[in-house]
Amino acid sequence: MSAELLQALEQLEKERGINKEILIDALEQALISAYKRNFGSAQNVEVNIDRASGDIRVYALKTIVDEVNDIAVEMSLEQAKKFGVDFEIGDIVEVEVTPRKFGRIAAQTAKQVIMQRIREAERGIIFDEFSNREEDIVNGVISRFDKKNIIIDLGRVEAVLPPSEQTPGEKYNVHDRVKVYVINVKKTNKIPQIYVSRTHPGLVKRLLELEVPEIADGTVEIKTIAREAGSRTKIAIASRNEDVDPVGACVGQRGS
Structure with missing residues (x-):
């Protein structure tokens, strides 16, 4: 679950237009839940997926304190010095706690969540596409x-x-x-x-914009549209160019 993972996410991005980073973020959140559920951990953890290799690492986040009351989330300054010399009280230390078989367990657990996020992302793409239309x-x-x-x-x-x-x-x-x-x-x-x-006056307006170049480029302006769908439609138009006959532009010279 490394290079294959990244390849699968890249394929989803190409085929469905879903940003790979959105999927990786969703997977990292799913893996946090998977870790806590499968290993009964009360630790404050984060999961990191290497964007280049696809390797997955789990880190326990521990706060450096003067007196340790909860070893799951706290660490003494003396212990912290094993991980670096620049730590101070109040700093957060990342301690890797990746289980040996975590990749297989996490993949199975995260699959459903990832598919849900994919569906959510696809719904968002569809909404954006049609709300813009x-x-x-x-x-x-x-x-x-x-x-x-x-x-x-x-x-x-x-x-x-x-x-x-x-x-x-x-x-x-x-x-x-x-x-x-x-x-x-x-x-x-x-x-x-x-x-x-099929009855909205805007339908007529957009059809005219598609069919009449002078309306599309703004030379002829549609002032108002009164429509009785299935019966008749009245349109008030005006020309912004005195050399262009608005009626002739829409219906042809002499209505031809």
């Missing part, structure tokens, strides 16, 4: 219906299209590809909850 359009595929909600597969996560955000008269079928507008991303204890819309 609020008020934007995403593409998805209708995967199923949950009562009146439509569940849309966005690739790494699913989104909910509630009844209030569905376009009246629009038919939805499983496997249909749809463009939806992200209205809210909520962080939960599980996978982030993403809510999307």
Whole structure:
């Protein structure tokens, strides 16, 4: 559990985009619990994983005191001098206490915790990705219906299209590809909850920005959008350049 450990963590970083340092920190914390659980220690310990070799070391942290009352967490100044000459009362001494078979026991104990941290990190990545896409359009595929909600597969996560955000008269079928507008991303204890819309005026605005270069570059400005989803949409636009006709830019000259 040394070079193989680092190789596995590096592979996770490449494949899932999870920072290796996050995983190492999580593993060190898990190994502290593993040590105390398996060896019945009341010591104040820390675990260090060498970032270059992957070697694991367990250290008992002992405070230097005038009079030792608890040998598990305290050490006399005379004892401390065996580990160095510059120690003073109140300093912390690190004493290696790595058990001989700790690698195997710790690996088994830490596996579940590491996987939990991986899931947490992945949820964080997904939340960051989609919270940054609020008020934007995403593409998805209708995967199923949950009562009146439509569940849309966005690739790494699913989104909910509630009844209030569905376009009246629009038919939805499983496997249909749809463009939806992200209205809210909520962080939960599980996978982030993403809510999307087919009726929000922002959907029209973003579609126009994608389709009309003059809107995308700011030459034509969308002032307001009034939308009756499934029926009609009214848009007030203005040009920031007197040589550019805003209506012509959006619908073509003379509505062509």
